[in-house]
Amino acid sequence: AQKVTQAQTEISxxxxxxxxxxxxxxxxxxxxxxxxxxxxxxxxxVFLIRRNSFDEQNEISGRYSWNFQKSTSSFNFTIxxxxxxxxxxxxxxxxxxxxxxxxxxxxxxxxxxxxx
Amino acid sequence: DVKVTQSSRYLVxxxxxxVFLECVQDMDHENMFWYRQDPGLGLRLIYFSYDVxxxxxxxxxxxxxxxxxxxxxxxxxxxxxxxxxxSMYLCASSLFSEEETQYFGPGTRLLVL
Numbered sequence: 001a002q003k004v005t006q007a008q009t010e011i012s013x014x015x016x017x018x019x020x021x022x023x024x025x026x027x028x029x030x031x032x033x034x035x036x037x038x039x040x041x042x043x044x045x046v047f048l049i050r051r052n053s054f055d056e057q058n059e060i061s062g063r064y065s066w067n068f069q070k071s072t073s074s075f076n077f078t079i080x081x082x083x084x085x086x087x088x089x090x091x092x093x094x095x096x097x098x099x100x101x102x103x104x105x106x107x108x109x110x111x112x113x114x115x116x
Numbered sequence: 117d118v119k120v121t122q123s124s125r126y127l128v129x130x131x132x133x134x135v136f137l138e139c140v141q142d143m144d145h146e147n148m149f150w151y152r153q154d155p156g157l158g159l160r161l162i163y164f165s166y167d168v169x170x171x172x173x174x175x176x177x178x179x180x181x182x183x184x185x186x187x188x189x190x191x192x193x194x195x196x197x198x199x200x201x202x203s204m205y206l207c208a209s210s211l212f213s214e215e216e217t218q219y220f221g222p223g224t225r226l227l228v229l
Contacts, residue, residue, distance in 0.1 A: 035217065043125075045206065045220035091159070103149055103174060104218055108158040 002027045004094050006107035013082050013114055021077045021110045023092030029053075032096045034068065034075045035104065039089040051075065082114045119143070120221035122207055128227045135194040137224050139207030145219075146212040148190035150174075150182065153204040153223075165190055166212065197228045 003026040013019045025034065036048040049059060051068050059066045063080045079086055089111050093104040123138035139148065149164040151174075161174030163182040171182050179201060183191045190209075194201055204225050208218040 037220075043204065043223040043225070045208075047217050047219060050217050103151070103161040103164055104159075106159040108156065 002029075002094055002096060002105050004092050004105050004107035006090075006092055006110050008110045009108070010111045010113070013112070015083060015114055015116050016081050017114075018078060018080050019082050019112065019114075021079075021090050021092075021112065023075045023077065023107060025073050025075065025092070025094050027073075027094060027096060029096045032094060035093040035095070036066065036075075036077050037091045037093065039091065039109070041088070045091065048077075079112075082112075084114050084116050087112060087114045120207060120209055120219050122205075122221040122224050124224050125222060126225050126227075128229065129194075129197050130229055131198060133194075133197045133228075135197050135226070135228075137192040137194075137205055137207075137226070139190045139192070139209075139221055140188055141190075141209040141219070142188065143209065143219075144187065145209035146187075147210045147216075147218075148184065149208040149210075149218065150180075150190065150192045151206045151208065152176070153206055159206065162192065197226075199228050202226060202228045 005024045032053045034051045037045045039045050056068050065078045067076045089109045091109045092107045095104050120141045129135050147166050150162040151159045153159045160176050162180050163174050165171045165184040168187050181193045204223050206223045207221040210216045210218040
Protein backbone atom coordinates (compact mmCIF):
# COMPACT_ATOMS: atom_id res chain seq x y z
CA ALA A 1 0.00 0.00 0.00
CA GLN A 2 1.14 3.50 -0.67
CA LYS A 3 2.29 5.57 2.26
CA VAL A 4 4.18 8.77 3.01
CA THR A 5 6.11 9.17 6.24
CA GLN A 6 7.38 12.43 7.63
CA ALA A 7 9.12 11.30 10.78
CA GLN A 8 9.87 14.79 12.06
CA THR A 9 6.78 16.18 13.71
CA GLU A 10 8.29 19.51 14.74
CA ILE A 11 11.57 21.25 14.04
CA SER A 12 12.79 24.48 15.60
CA UNK A 13 15.71 26.44 14.21
CA UNK A 14 17.17 29.90 14.49
CA UNK A 15 17.20 32.20 11.51
CA UNK A 16 19.97 31.57 8.98
CA UNK A 17 20.31 27.93 9.94
CA UNK A 18 19.90 25.31 7.24
CA UNK A 19 17.17 22.75 7.83
CA UNK A 20 16.21 19.51 6.09
CA UNK A 21 12.73 18.05 6.17
CA UNK A 22 12.60 14.32 5.58
CA UNK A 23 10.08 12.43 3.48
CA UNK A 24 10.01 8.68 2.91
CA UNK A 25 7.43 7.07 0.69
CA UNK A 26 6.17 3.59 -0.14
CA UNK A 27 4.64 2.55 -3.43
CA UNK A 28 4.57 -0.50 -5.64
CA UNK A 29 4.29 1.50 -8.82
CA UNK A 30 7.25 2.35 -11.00
CA UNK A 31 5.59 5.55 -12.16
CA UNK A 32 4.54 7.99 -9.48
CA UNK A 33 4.69 11.65 -8.56
CA UNK A 34 5.94 13.39 -5.46
CA UNK A 35 4.97 16.80 -4.17
CA UNK A 36 5.83 19.24 -1.43
CA UNK A 37 3.35 21.78 -0.08
CA UNK A 38 3.73 24.57 2.44
CA UNK A 39 0.92 25.53 4.83
CA UNK A 40 1.53 28.87 6.52
CA UNK A 41 -0.55 29.93 9.54
CA UNK A 42 -3.20 31.35 7.19
CA UNK A 43 -4.12 27.76 6.33
CA UNK A 44 -3.87 27.57 2.56
CA UNK A 45 -1.67 24.83 1.13
CA VAL A 46 0.84 26.32 -1.27
CA PHE A 47 2.37 24.12 -3.94
CA LEU A 48 6.17 24.06 -3.92
CA ILE A 49 7.36 21.30 -6.24
CA ARG A 50 6.33 18.24 -8.25
CA ARG A 51 8.73 15.50 -9.25
CA ASN A 52 8.04 12.36 -11.30
CA SER A 53 9.66 9.03 -10.55
CA PHE A 54 11.82 9.07 -13.67
CA ASP A 55 13.49 12.34 -12.84
CA GLU A 56 16.02 11.93 -10.05
CA GLN A 57 17.77 15.19 -10.65
CA ASN A 58 17.96 17.37 -7.61
CA GLU A 59 16.27 20.70 -7.89
CA ILE A 60 17.14 24.10 -6.49
CA SER A 61 14.86 27.09 -6.34
CA GLY A 62 16.38 29.99 -4.48
CA ARG A 63 16.90 28.91 -0.87
CA TYR A 64 14.91 25.71 -1.44
CA SER A 65 16.36 22.46 -2.70
CA TRP A 66 15.03 18.95 -3.06
CA ASN A 67 16.91 15.66 -3.02
CA PHE A 68 15.08 12.73 -4.63
CA GLN A 69 16.63 9.29 -4.13
CA LYS A 70 14.73 6.28 -5.43
CA SER A 71 17.20 3.89 -3.84
CA THR A 72 16.06 5.00 -0.39
CA SER A 73 12.52 6.06 -1.39
CA SER A 74 13.18 9.53 -0.08
CA PHE A 75 12.33 13.01 -1.25
CA ASN A 76 13.91 15.41 1.21
CA PHE A 77 13.52 19.16 1.29
CA THR A 78 16.23 21.56 2.44
CA ILE A 79 15.83 25.21 3.26
CA UNK A 80 19.11 27.10 3.25
CA UNK A 81 19.55 30.14 5.47
CA UNK A 82 16.10 29.81 6.97
CA UNK A 83 13.95 32.87 7.61
CA UNK A 84 11.06 33.57 9.94
CA UNK A 85 8.71 33.55 6.94
CA UNK A 86 9.58 29.90 6.40
CA UNK A 87 7.68 29.02 9.56
CA UNK A 88 4.87 26.74 8.42
CA UNK A 89 3.72 23.16 8.22
CA UNK A 90 5.28 21.32 5.30
CA UNK A 91 3.62 18.34 3.67
CA UNK A 92 5.08 15.73 1.39
CA UNK A 93 2.60 13.89 -0.86
CA UNK A 94 2.46 11.04 -3.37
CA UNK A 95 0.23 10.20 -6.32
CA UNK A 96 0.43 7.13 -8.48
CA UNK A 97 0.17 6.64 -12.22
CA UNK A 98 -2.97 5.12 -13.59
CA UNK A 99 -4.96 6.70 -10.84
CA UNK A 100 -6.17 9.78 -12.63
CA UNK A 101 -8.66 11.60 -10.54
CA UNK A 102 -7.54 10.09 -7.29
CA UNK A 103 -6.26 12.02 -4.37
CA UNK A 104 -2.83 12.70 -3.10
CA UNK A 105 -1.52 10.64 -0.22
CA UNK A 106 -0.11 13.03 2.33
CA UNK A 107 2.37 12.62 5.11
CA UNK A 108 1.31 13.98 8.47
CA UNK A 109 3.39 17.09 8.01
CA UNK A 110 6.39 18.69 9.69
CA UNK A 111 5.92 21.91 11.62
CA UNK A 112 8.90 24.19 11.13
CA UNK A 113 9.42 27.08 13.52
CA UNK A 114 12.10 29.62 12.66
CA UNK A 115 12.93 32.13 15.37
CA UNK A 116 14.82 35.38 14.96
CA ASP B 117 -2.88 31.88 -11.67
CA VAL B 118 -5.10 29.10 -10.46
CA LYS B 119 -7.72 30.30 -8.07
CA VAL B 120 -9.66 28.06 -5.73
CA THR B 121 -12.08 29.79 -3.41
CA GLN B 122 -14.12 28.49 -0.52
CA SER B 123 -17.32 30.12 0.64
CA SER B 124 -16.33 30.65 4.26
CA ARG B 125 -13.07 30.84 6.19
CA TYR B 126 -14.76 30.22 9.54
CA LEU B 127 -18.09 28.61 10.30
CA VAL B 128 -19.86 27.80 13.55
CA UNK B 129 -22.80 25.40 13.45
CA UNK B 130 -24.89 23.46 15.93
CA UNK B 131 -25.17 19.70 16.20
CA UNK B 132 -27.79 18.36 13.82
CA UNK B 133 -27.67 21.26 11.39
CA UNK B 134 -27.22 20.69 7.69
CA VAL B 135 -24.02 22.38 6.56
CA PHE B 136 -22.96 23.34 3.06
CA LEU B 137 -19.35 24.08 2.17
CA GLU B 138 -18.84 25.52 -1.28
CA CYS B 139 -15.74 25.43 -3.44
CA VAL B 140 -15.22 27.17 -6.77
CA GLN B 141 -12.26 26.98 -9.14
CA ASP B 142 -11.64 29.15 -12.15
CA MET B 143 -9.20 27.06 -14.18
CA ASP B 144 -11.55 24.63 -15.91
CA HIS B 145 -10.11 21.71 -13.92
CA GLU B 146 -11.78 18.33 -14.25
CA ASN B 147 -10.84 17.06 -10.81
CA MET B 148 -12.03 18.49 -7.53
CA PHE B 149 -11.40 17.18 -4.03
CA TRP B 150 -12.52 17.65 -0.45
CA TYR B 151 -10.09 16.88 2.37
CA ARG B 152 -10.29 17.35 6.08
CA GLN B 153 -7.28 18.16 8.17
CA ASP B 154 -6.96 17.27 11.82
CA PRO B 155 -3.99 17.60 14.18
CA GLY B 156 -1.85 14.49 14.15
CA LEU B 157 -3.83 12.93 11.30
CA GLY B 158 -2.76 15.09 8.39
CA LEU B 159 -5.04 15.46 5.38
CA ARG B 160 -7.59 12.81 4.64
CA LEU B 161 -9.71 12.57 1.53
CA ILE B 162 -13.47 12.76 1.97
CA TYR B 163 -14.71 12.75 -1.63
CA PHE B 164 -13.50 13.65 -5.06
CA SER B 165 -15.06 14.28 -8.43
CA TYR B 166 -13.51 13.86 -11.87
CA ASP B 167 -16.40 15.27 -13.87
CA VAL B 168 -19.75 16.96 -13.53
CA UNK B 169 -22.19 14.79 -11.59
CA UNK B 170 -19.46 12.20 -10.99
CA UNK B 171 -18.15 11.47 -7.51
CA UNK B 172 -16.00 8.93 -5.76
CA UNK B 173 -15.70 8.19 -2.05
CA UNK B 174 -12.43 8.86 -0.40
CA UNK B 175 -11.08 7.45 2.84
CA UNK B 176 -13.62 8.99 5.23
CA UNK B 177 -16.94 9.64 3.44
CA UNK B 178 -19.22 8.72 6.34
CA UNK B 179 -21.44 11.60 7.39
CA UNK B 180 -20.73 13.58 4.22
CA UNK B 181 -22.15 13.91 0.73
CA UNK B 182 -21.12 16.00 -2.25
CA UNK B 183 -22.62 17.68 -5.25
CA UNK B 184 -21.08 18.74 -8.52
CA UNK B 185 -23.68 20.24 -10.82
CA UNK B 186 -21.24 22.52 -12.63
CA UNK B 187 -17.64 21.93 -13.54
CA UNK B 188 -16.31 24.83 -11.52
CA UNK B 189 -18.22 24.14 -8.31
CA UNK B 190 -17.95 21.29 -5.82
CA UNK B 191 -20.03 21.31 -2.67
CA UNK B 192 -19.50 19.33 0.51
CA UNK B 193 -22.61 18.64 2.57
CA UNK B 194 -22.77 17.57 6.19
CA UNK B 195 -26.24 16.11 6.39
CA UNK B 196 -26.47 16.33 10.18
CA UNK B 197 -23.42 17.98 11.69
CA UNK B 198 -21.80 16.34 14.67
CA UNK B 199 -19.08 17.54 17.03
CA UNK B 200 -16.58 15.06 15.57
CA UNK B 201 -16.87 16.91 12.28
CA UNK B 202 -15.23 19.95 13.79
CA SER B 203 -12.21 20.30 11.55
CA MET B 204 -10.42 22.23 8.84
CA TYR B 205 -11.88 21.49 5.41
CA LEU B 206 -9.75 21.98 2.34
CA CYS B 207 -10.89 21.95 -1.26
CA ALA B 208 -8.53 21.31 -4.16
CA SER B 209 -8.70 21.06 -7.92
CA SER B 210 -6.48 19.73 -10.70
CA LEU B 211 -6.43 18.81 -14.34
CA PHE B 212 -7.48 15.25 -15.04
CA SER B 213 -4.12 13.49 -15.10
CA GLU B 214 -2.64 12.04 -11.93
CA GLU B 215 0.60 13.90 -12.53
CA GLU B 216 -1.07 17.23 -12.38
CA THR B 217 -0.66 19.44 -9.37
CA GLN B 218 -3.56 19.90 -7.00
CA TYR B 219 -4.24 23.51 -6.07
CA PHE B 220 -5.87 24.25 -2.78
CA GLY B 221 -8.32 26.79 -1.48
CA PRO B 222 -7.80 28.74 1.75
CA GLY B 223 -9.72 26.25 3.85
CA THR B 224 -12.81 26.45 6.05
CA ARG B 225 -12.46 26.04 9.79
CA LEU B 226 -15.72 24.47 10.95
CA LEU B 227 -16.72 24.33 14.59
CA VAL B 228 -19.73 22.21 15.49
CA LEU B 229 -21.15 22.92 18.92
